[in-house]
Amino acid sequence: MTNFPFKGLVLSMLCNFVTLACSDEDRTVRTKPIEKSEKKAFRILILGDSLTEGFGVLEREAYPHLLEEKLNRELSAKTGSAYRVINGGITGATSSGGVSRIDWFLQAEPDYLILALGGNDGLRGVPVTETEENLSEILATAGKNEIPALLAGMKIPPNYGLTYTSDFAQMYEDLSKLHDVPRIPFLLEGVGGEAQFNLPDRIHPNPAGHALIAETVYKTLAPQLQKIP
Template identity: 45%
Template structure:
């Protein structure tokens, strides 16, 4: 009987009752274009969380190359079938690079955020900047878009997820847009440092 009880306790002590899921909804940067899935920042971020003792977290890489903010709501509805606890919105780079209207991008992100909040899923917003060659007016409006959304919906906000990476050839592939493996490590550090006390 004692052996049975010990076995029972060992079994249940090995089962986590508090598994949590965070989905990173992004584009080719999140997907890890040009690097292996294991070298992309979502996988590195998950490892950093586990190393910090937060082993209950599973990070889902939901990056799709070419995605714009317009895809956010439909993808979110599909992904939410897996019942995540948190969604990290990292969309908008392709909107900016295509010169799409900031007002439309903001409306798309707002729709996705409102849906997530209605579904009781915590939203973390990852901001992005546009290169200066897009003009000061556009780049300022683009950066302010994320700030306004974070303030309006009271979101946990990382102003620039590509901090120290964007524009630095040392941390990007030859295309100058997508991070290399070293760049992804820096992105993971930025996100981990911003969220380690909030997850």
């Protein structure tokens, strides 16, 4: 794995981000039911936080939308499927919030889950064992519903010590093995800490950063989708 180059990512910025995350975590995000498919398309749910929601960019610039376009442009001809990506990103979302919302999101009847949570847990110093239990529960719920999953790994700065940082990164590898699901080693590969790919807060990706994330996800996701009958 490539280490996260946290150039200029100072603790004060992270504290501001955590404050933002905490304020938005428990807001009511959607009041209408998730729409179900009008025509048969392979539905991919991305359960994530502000990185997935597309904080600070337009919906069409966020990586879930770009991923959907790329799947339909490059993979549909090979698989014979049309693809619909459901953006389940919520600013401030944590792994515990994911547990509480997973059943609601499953109303969308997804055919595949990309789990992209945990980053906010790490920035808040939530015990790794607690985050791991929550993510494991989400993956288990997907398994019980016969929904294949892809786990998107995250890395965090060493604000809580090197042991915590190492254990946090290792958690995703352990979960991947435990639930026998593929894993993206680092969702923000090539984006995290790189000023040209982030908004002025140097935390959230800009449109160029989202384009790179879409490529990263596609690289792992596409081979998995090709295995599905």
